[in-house]
Amino acid sequence: MPTKIEKDSVTGRETTGHEWDGLRELNTPLPKWWLYTLYASIVFAIVYSVLYPSVPGITGYFHGVLGYSTRTQVAADVRAMAAQRGVSMDKIKDMPIEQVRENPQLLAVALTAGRITFAENCQACHGAGGEGRPAYPVLADDVWLWGGKLADIQQTITYGIRSGHPDARVSQMPRFGADAILQPAQIQQVADYVMALYGKPVAGADTAAGATVFAENCAACHGDKGQGNREFGAPALASQVHLYGDTRAVVVAQITNPRQGVMPNWNVRLDPATIKSVALYVHSLGGGE
Amino acid sequence: MASIDKVASPAAGQPAAGQPAAGQPAAGRSGGGKPGAGKPAAEPQAAGPSLYAERVRVYPRSVWGIARSVKWSVLVFCLVVYYALPWVRWDRGPGRPNQAVLLDMQHERFHFFNLEFWPQDIYYLTGALILAAVSLFLVTSLAGRVWCGYACPQTVWTDLFMWFERRIEGDRNERMRRDHGPLTFDKAWRKALKHAAWIGVAFWTGGAWIMYYVDAPTVTWEFWAGTASKSVYFFTGLFTVTTYVLAGWAREQVCTYMCPWPRFQASMLDEQSFIVTYQGWRGEPRGHGKRDAAGLTATGKKLGDCIDCKACVHVCPTGIDIRDGVQLECINCGLCVDACNQVMEKTGQPPWLITWDTLARQKARAEGRDEPIRLLRPRTIIYLGALVLAVSVMAAALATRAHIDLSVQHDRAPLFVRVRDGAIRNAYTVKISNKTAQPAEFTLAISGLEQAGLSVAEEAEGRTETLTLPVETDSVGTFRVLLFGRPAKLEDGSQPVDFHLRNTTTGETTVYHSVFMGPGGRGH
Numbered sequence: 038m039p040t041k042i043e044k045d046s047v048t049g050r051e052t053t054g055h056e057w058d059g060l061r062e063l064n065t066p067l068p069k070w071w072l073y074t075l076y077a078s079i080v081f082a083i084v085y086s087v088l089y090p091s092v093p094g095i096t097g098y099f100h101g102v103l104g105y106s107t108r109t110q111v112a113a114d115v116r117a118m119a120a121q122r123g124v125s126m127d128k129i130k131d132m133p134i135e136q137v138r139e140n141p142q143l144l145a146v147a148l149t150a151g152r153i154t155f156a157e158n159c160q161a162c163h164g165a166g167g168e169g170r171p172a173y174p175v176l177a178d179d180v181w182l183w184g185g186k187l188a189d190i191q192q193t194i195t196y197g198i199r200s201g202h203p204d205a206r207v208s209q210m211p212r213f214g215a216d217a218i219l220q221p222a223q224i225q226q227v228a229d230y231v232m233a234l235y236g237k238p239v240a241g242a243d244t245a246a247g248a249t250v251f252a253e254n255c256a257a258c259h260g261d262k263g264q265g266n267r268e269f270g271a272p273a274l275a276s277q278v279h280l281y282g283d284t285r286a287v288v289v290a291q292i293t294n295p296r297q298g299v300m301p302n303w304n305v306r307l308d309p310a311t312i313k314s315v316a317l318y319v320h321s322l323g324g325g326e
Numbered sequence: 327m328a329s330i331d332k333v334a335s336p337a338a339g340q341p342a343a344g345q346p347a348a349g350q351p352a353a354g355r356s357g358g359g360k361p362g363a364g365k366p367a368a369e370p371q372a373a374g375p376s377l378y379a380e381r382v383r384v385y386p387r388s389v390w391g392i393a394r395s396v397k398w399s400v401l402v403f404c405l406v407v408y409y410a411l412p413w414v415r416w417d418r419g420p421g422r423p424n425q426a427v428l429l430d431m432q433h434e435r436f437h438f439f440n441l442e443f444w445p446q447d448i449y450y451l452t453g454a455l456i457l458a459a460v461s462l463f464l465v466t467s468l469a470g471r472v473w474c475g476y477a478c479p480q481t482v483w484t485d486l487f488m489w490f491e492r493r494i495e496g497d498r499n500e501r502m503r504r505d506h507g508p509l510t511f512d513k514a515w516r517k518a519l520k521h522a523a524w525i526g527v528a529f530w531t532g533g534a535w536i537m538y539y540v541d542a543p544t545v546t547w548e549f550w551a552g553t554a555s556k557s558v559y560f561f562t563g564l565f566t567v568t569t570y571v572l573a574g575w576a577r578e579q580v581c582t583y584m585c586p587w588p589r590f591q592a593s594m595l596d597e598q599s600f601i602v603t604y605q606g607w608r609g610e611p612r613g614h615g616k617r618d619a620a621g622l623t624a625t626g627k628k629l630g631d632c633i634d635c636k637a638c639v640h641v642c643p644t645g646i647d648i649r650d651g652v653q654l655e656c657i658n659c660g661l662c663v664d665a666c667n668q669v670m671e672k673t674g675q676p677p678w679l680i681t682w683d684t685l686a687r688q689k690a691r692a693e694g695r696d697e698p699i700r701l702l703r704p705r706t707i708i709y710l711g712a713l714v715l716a717v718s719v720m721a722a723a724l725a726t727r728a729h730i731d732l733s734v735q736h737d738r739a740p741l742f743v744r745v746r747d748g749a750i751r752n753a754y755t756v757k758i759s760n761k762t763a764q765p766a767e768f769t770l771a772i773s774g775l776e777q778a779g780l781s782v783a784e785e786a787e788g789r790t791e792t793l794t795l796p797v798e799t800d801s802v803g804t805f806r807v808l809l810f811g812r813p814a815k816l817e818d819g820s821q822p823v824d825f826h827l828r829n830t831t832t833g834e835t836t837v838y839h840s841v842f843m844g845p846g847g848r849g850h
Binding site: 167276 | 377583740741745747753784808
């Protein structure tokens with residue numbers, strides 16, 4: 038409540054009449070238009086509150102005359118995006134996978150779709166970026182059990198490995214120890230020979246006996262020089278990269294009672310265009326052939 | 327507000343000392359006298375002040391003189407530059423924009439004659455803004471707010487709009503008379519024509535603004551053909567409206583209430599700044615004629631040179647009285663200098679009663695001394711130093727601007743992979759910026775890694791010591807590069823490697839320091 042409006046002796050201007058413990062305030066009036074701008078803002082706020090969601094209630098809220106909702110907006114955006122993507126994905130579906138790779142625009146779409154699909158479906162076993170996990174193959178390297186060409190990868194993803202699907206990739210390594218196909222001594226001999234193939238020969242071991250056992254029992258699938266055979270998913274043994282490890286104990290265990298990996302057939306879960314995308318993505322990780 | 331009005335009410339009948347009570351809500355006026363009612367009516371200050379001021383319309387009179395001539399010249403120069411610059415062409419080769427100044431938002435490029443800036447060059451903008459700020463500080467500390475008075479767009483366009491106003495509605499007296507008179511046909515068509523002219527200029531201004539962002543001839547054609555983008559129409563409309571409102575209606579209100587610059591310019595000014603000044607020692611006591619002179623005989627003083635004609639007030643574009651001294655509203659345009667000189671010429675007195683001078687010199691003059699102008703003082707030296715530093719840094723940065731840029735990002739997963747032959751492979755995303763005007767081939771090589779081999783993912787198999795990577799002109803090439811090596815040892819699982827990039831056309835080179843990772847001590 039202004040009490041005493043007076044003229045300030047120094048500036049010659051009026052005070053507002055407000056006083057606080059002897060302090061008085063000069064009247065520096067705002068321009069009128071400033072006030073009107075405030076009124077205009079208030080009017081805007083009222084109009085806005087009527088048109089758009091504004092007032093919260095106990096169980097809901099006032100939706101506004103226009104019925105605007107960010108949720109429906111997002112849904113519409115997602116639909117629009119799906120329609121936009123659909124164009125490319127349809128083309129990818131109808132095109133041989135090698136041709137997709139030659140088409141930079143479609144390839145970019147496929148690699149993005151493949152990356153996301155991979156993260157959602159494949160990463161749990163094969164690791165981010167295909168870095169692999171113990172007993173699950175690294176996809177980023179240049180070592181392939183069943184083949185690293187685009188068509189090979191597509192085939193593997195579509196039907197899986199030992200998945201039970203009729204077109205799945207299947208092979209069975211004999212249980213040389215558990216089924217007594219080889220004597221324990223022979224297993225030890227061939228293990229020494231395999232370690233030599235690995236490039237980590239056991240000191241003082243004689244590999245001649247192992248070589249014979251290998252030629253008679255293993256070379257049919259793993260190749261006479263241990264180079265592997267992708268027909269059967271038989272890994273190369275003359276290699277530096279090994280799925281289950283490169284110690285002698287692991288080799289002995291594998292010969293005695295082999296572990297065999299299983300991969301699901303993804304055709305029940307992913308559509309063909311998406312599978313092609315994932316194949317292209319896996320191929321691009323660094324080891325594609 | 328109601329409480330204030332209640333206080334105002336008892337005095338509503340008397341002439342208000344300060345702000346007029348007009349425009350107050352009627353409710354406030356009928357509130358009845360409370361506290362002030364008992365006070366004697368002889369206290370005019372009892373009239374309650376309004377906290378909101380009515381707009382005092384400014385009707386600047388036309389004037390001629392040195393300041394006005396300079397102001398016109400600067401105005402013409404600024405407007406010609408603004409409107410014509412987008413039309414200046416600049417050949418950058420086929421397929422590239424040929425507009426000299428183009429802020430291409432769509433392609434994220436800023437073309438400025440032979441210079442081209444990418445978004446990552448944003449620090450040049452910082453530099454330019456620092457340069458502009460320090461220049462403003464220096465000029466202000468030397469010569470006051472000459473920016474405000476002559477070159478600020480608000481001043482330039484307001485001046486331009488006032489010129490139209492004067493041509494259509496006449497000079498100060500005619501405009502005031504017509505505004506206070508009834509609405510006649512003469513008044514109506516003049517007002518209509520004035521606003522039409524203003525909107526025309528505003529539209530032209532808004533249209534020219536757009537041309538800095540898109541190709542000028544193209545957008546002009548598209549605009550009238552109705553095929554331009556929505557944002558072109560929106561921003562043209564936006565800047566048309568802002569120009570019309572700010573230069574036609576808001577005018578000095580922008581300078582006084584909206585612009586932050588007048589608020590802190592006081593910290594740059596000092597008593598040595600060369601500003602528009604009324605020489606009070608010479609002008610006071612003001613007055614003219616025998617009556618004013620007679621009023622002074624008792625005190626023994628004689629009238630000063632100021633005849634109190636208020637010409638300086640009438641020409642002022644912000645409607646202030648320069649004789650009150652330096653004030654926030656003064657934009658230092660010097661039109662009052664011109665106006666006063668005209669009057670001094672008529673009265674036969676020496677000119678420059680209102681002049682450009684420093685406060686210190688004015689003080690000395692009043693005491694009959696003379697004092698030199700001190701341009702060099704700590705403040706200006708510091709500003710000048712900062713300016714020289716900013717200019718040097720900017721010039722050096724521009725002169726040594728690289729047309730090559732390399733960014734190498736190591737893959738996060740997997741960090742490394744062992745391949746069939748036992749080598750360790752790391753993958754990197756390599757981005758090469760080719761800022762030259764031609765497509766170029768770049769060679770990428772490695773140092774700091776044993777038995778290093780490079781290849782580009784998804785391309786030809788086999789490893790090479792150097793890669794040759796083509797990058798289109800004026801663009802960034804992105805490559806996924808695989809680096810193979812057989813490091814003798816890896817410290818802590820990683821070791822530094824350097825990527826060396828060379829533009830085979832220009833010979834320009836750059837190096838990027840990255841790392842090569844491997845299993846390190848873990849069973850390697």
